[in-house]
Amino acid sequence: MKANVLVIEDDQGILKFLRRGLTYEGYEVRVAEDGKQGLALAREKEPDLVVLDLMLPGMDGLEVCRQLRADSEVPILILTAKDETNDRVTGLDMGADDYMVKPFEFKELLARIRALLRRTQPSQSKILEFADLSLDRGTRRAHRGDRVISLTAKEYELLELFMEHPRQVLTREVIYDRVWGYNFGGQSNIIEVYVRYLRQKLEEEGEPRLIHTLRGVGYVLRQPD
Amino acid sequence: MTLRKRLTLINTLLVGGILIFLGAVFYQTVSMSLVFEVDKQLKGEADRIIQDIQNRNGGLLNDSSLHDLEIDPSYLFQIWSRDKKLIQSSDNLDSIAPLSVAGFGREHPVYLEAEIEQEAFRVLSVPLVVGKRPAGTLMVGVSMSMVELILRSLANLLFWGVLFAVGMVGIAVWLSTRRSLAPLEEASNTAMKITRADDLARRIPYYGPKNDEVGQLIQSFNQTLERMEDLFKAQRRFISDVSHELRTPLTVMKGNVDLLLRMDCIEEEEEEIRAIDREVKRMTRMVQDLLLLAQAETGRMPMDFQEVSLDTLLLEVFQQAEVLADGKVDIILEEIDQVMIWGNEDRLKQVLINLTSNAIKYTPEGGEVRYRLGKESGKAALTVEDTGSGIPDEDLPHIFKRFYRTEKARTRSDDAGVGLGLSIVYWIVENHEGEIEVNSQVGQGTTVTVYFPLLEEGR
Numbered sequence: 194m195k196a197n198v199l200v201i202e203d204d205q206g207i208l209k210f211l212r213r214g215l216t217y218e219g220y221e222v223r224v225a226e227d228g229k230q231g232l233a234l235a236r237e238k239e240p241d242l243v244v245l246d247l248m249l250p251g252m253d254g255l256e257v258c259r260q261l262r263a264d265s266e267v268p269i270l271i272l273t274a275k276d277e278t279n280d281r282v283t284g285l286d287m288g289a290d291d292y293m294v295k296p297f298e299f300k301e302l303l304a305r306i307r308a309l310l311r312r313t314q315p316s317q318s319k320i321l322e323f324a325d326l327s328l329d330r331g332t333r334r335a336h337r338g339d340r341v342i343s344l345t346a347k348e349y350e351l352l353e354l355f356m357e358h359p360r361q362v363l364t365r366e367v368i369y370d371r372v373w374g375y376n377f378g379g380q381s382n383i384i385e386v387y388v389r390y391l392r393q394k395l396e397e398e399g400e401p402r403l404i405h406t407l408r409g410v411g412y413v414l415r416q417p418d
Numbered sequence: 419m420t421l422r423k424r425l426t427l428i429n430t431l432l433v434g435g436i437l438i439f440l441g442a443v444f445y446q447t448v449s450m451s452l453v454f455e456v457d458k459q460l461k462g463e464a465d466r467i468i469q470d471i472q473n474r475n476g477g478l479l480n481d482s483s484l485h486d487l488e489i490d491p492s493y494l495f496q497i498w499s500r501d502k503k504l505i506q507s508s509d510n511l512d513s514i515a516p517l518s519v520a521g522f523g524r525e526h527p528v529y530l531e532a533e534i535e536q537e538a539f540r541v542l543s544v545p546l547v548v549g550k551r552p553a554g555t556l557m558v559g560v561s562m563s564m565v566e567l568i569l570r571s572l573a574n575l576l577f578w579g580v581l582f583a584v585g586m587v588g589i590a591v592w593l594s595t596r597r598s599l600a601p602l603e604e605a606s607n608t609a610m611k612i613t614r615a616d617d618l619a620r621r622i623p624y625y626g627p628k629n630d631e632v633g634q635l636i637q638s639f640n641q642t643l644e645r646m647e648d649l650f651k652a653q654r655r656f657i658s659d660v661s662h663e664l665r666t667p668l669t670v671m672k673g674n675v676d677l678l679l680r681m682d683c684i685e686e687e688e689e690e691i692r693a694i695d696r697e698v699k700r701m702t703r704m705v706q707d708l709l710l711l712a713q714a715e716t717g718r719m720p721m722d723f724q725e726v727s728l729d730t731l732l733l734e735v736f737q738q739a740e741v742l743a744d745g746k747v748d749i750i751l752e753e754i755d756q757v758m759i760w761g762n763e764d765r766l767k768q769v770l771i772n773l774t775s776n777a778i779k780y781t782p783e784g785g786e787v788r789y790r791l792g793k794e795s796g797k798a799a800l801t802v803e804d805t806g807s808g809i810p811d812e813d814l815p816h817i818f819k820r821f822y823r824t825e826k827a828r829t830r831s832d833d834a835g836v837g838l839g840l841s842i843v844y845w846i847v848e849n850h851e852g853e854i855e856v857n858s859q860v861g862q863g864t865t866v867t868v869y870f871p872l873l874e875e876g877r
Contacts, residue, residue: 204666204669204670206666206667206669206670206673207666207669207670207673210670210673210674210677211673213677214673214676214677214680217677217680217681248662274661274662274665274666274669275658275661275662282722294764295665295666295668295669296665296668296669296671296672296673296698296702297669297672298672298676299672299673299676299677299680300676300680345725345727345756345758346725346727346730347727347729347730347756348756373730373733375733375737377733377736377751380736380750380751381733381736381751381754382754383729383733383754386729386754386755386756387756390756
């Protein structure tokens with residue numbers, strides 16, 4: 194099913210390329226040029242994600258954000274031309290989930306949209322489990338047995354990827370693509386670095402290894418033999 | 419010397435000088451009038467004795483007629499003949515030495531100082547005349563010890579009195595200048611705080627009278643501050659508006675270029691599109707730098723900090739560096755580690771991008787730009803190393819200098835971005851409590867390492 198994206202943006206140029214680009218990427222796109230129209234469209238049919246410009250004629254973007262949030266949990270991605278942090282902080286306080294400063298890379302916008310959509314997929318179970326390891330998507334923390342493990346953002350993303358695909362071999366390409374959004378090929382050993390950190394945290398108290406290396410292929414999450 | 423010390427010193431010296439002068443005059447007057455009084459009494463005694471001699475035997479000087487001459491016991495007298503033989507002396511005088519040797523042979527009465535048995539005396543020597551012929555000398559003396567005692571006490575009193583008064587004046591001036599200079603001190607403290615915190619909204623409080631010198635100074639300083647604040651506010655607003663105006667078209671350009679490249683609908687023109695993409699990116703960077711520069715210059719710029727993964731940031735910049743280098747320069751990721759710091763992600767990215775674009779710009783074709791990220795002695799260490807032209811030693815100390823000093827770098831048209839870039843790097847790193855280390859050799863390359871405090875575990 195195509196995800197439904199609502200774009201609220203007053204600049205025609207930006208609006209056009211966002212519509213074209215997002216449609217090309219397979220999203221169902223609806224556009225609004227001001228806050229009122231945007232809210233009306235959102236009420237008509239609940240979107241899966243809203244891309245919202247902060248500087249709008251008439252009703253200000255922050256107000257739109259507040260009203261959207263008032264009756265829905267839809268992920269909101271803010272676009273702002275201002276570098277001033279106040280706007281962003283207020284935006285995030287108003288319930289926005291992420292922000293991007295113009296001008297932005299279209300590729301990065303897509304990555305963020307994907308991440309937001311993934312995070313809010315209703316079918317997603319809140320807690321992933323494998324062996325004695327569990328991962329809480331809400332708190333973004335892992336548990337091994339009774340032990341609570343706090344993870345950095347990237348460590349979490351990597352572990353989440355493993356937990357979503359237990360016993361499946363994940364190639365470096367897949368890991369790069371899903372966690373870093375770019376295939377660095379042989380130019381970087383960042384995956385090894387993160388796998389090392391993850392193993393350190395998961396095996397801190399001498400627990401058996403869960404993330405295994407398949408030399409020349411990739412990594413796999415599985416029970417020790 | 420501070421103004422306060424100077425004022426105190428000047429006032430104390432002035433008052434001290436006046437007091438010492440007055441004291442000296444007073445001492446002199448008292449001493450003179452005391453001596454005058456002594457002289458008057460000596461004169462009285464001498465006149466009385468001469469009168470007595472006259473009365474007894476018409477002024478003839480011989481021992482028998484004068485043996486019972488009376489005198490106040492506090493006085494001494496001697497009567498000498500013309501040939502300096504002692505004819506008579508007072509009972510209280512044992513010595514037969516003349517009271518005052520210099521008193522002999524005078525034509526007029528003379529007052530002289532003398533020392534008798536180690537005691538200071540005042541001696542009046544009067545020539546005695548019998549029938550218009552000099553007949554001898556009368557010497558009348560009195561001890562000056564009392565007078566000396568009085569004068570000594572007076573001198574003592576004056577000395578300590580002046581000293582005390584000068585001390586008091588010094589303290590009084592010190593305290594009173596503190597009182598009157600306190601607003602100035604507060605003014606300079608506030609000015610320092612404003613400079614340090616870039617907080618132009620602050621004003622110097624002043625509770626004294628508005629129309630005195632200090633009040634006027636502070637008032638005009640506050641007016642200056644107000645004007646600057648207005649100016650900076652207007653400038654900030656202007657910059658913010660302009661940057662918005664610039665960013666919107668840049669976004670449209672960037673977005674469409676990205677789409678063209680993404681949709682694979684171009685073949686022949688790919689190179690041209692990529693060139694546009696690079697220039698749009700360059701312009702975006704410049705707008706960003708300008709905005710930040712202006713904000714840094716017009717006062718503080720708020721940065722909200724959060725956990726930042728430097729490695730993720732570096733990988734993002736690494737991707738961009740490859741685009742920027744366009745195959746002319748090898749971009750190599752030498753070492754990377756997971757490094758978390760506390761900072762502002764966008765600003766830190768700007769640091770990396772500015773360092774990167776500098777490294778690429780100054781590295782000739784076929785050269786290398788290397789990145790290293792790791793932890794060094796409890797700090798995050800991020801290195802950008804190039805094989806470029808290097809920086810001459812004499813320029814090294816200046817490359818990070820704050821904006822307003824790097825007039826040269828600013829006006830050099832061919833690398834306008836650079837003059838701003840490094841200042842911005844410096845400014846951002848400073849705001850992250852970080853440090854920058856630059857090693858460079860002309861013709862060999864430059865290594866820039868930035869250090870940041872590591873995020874403590876569990877924060």
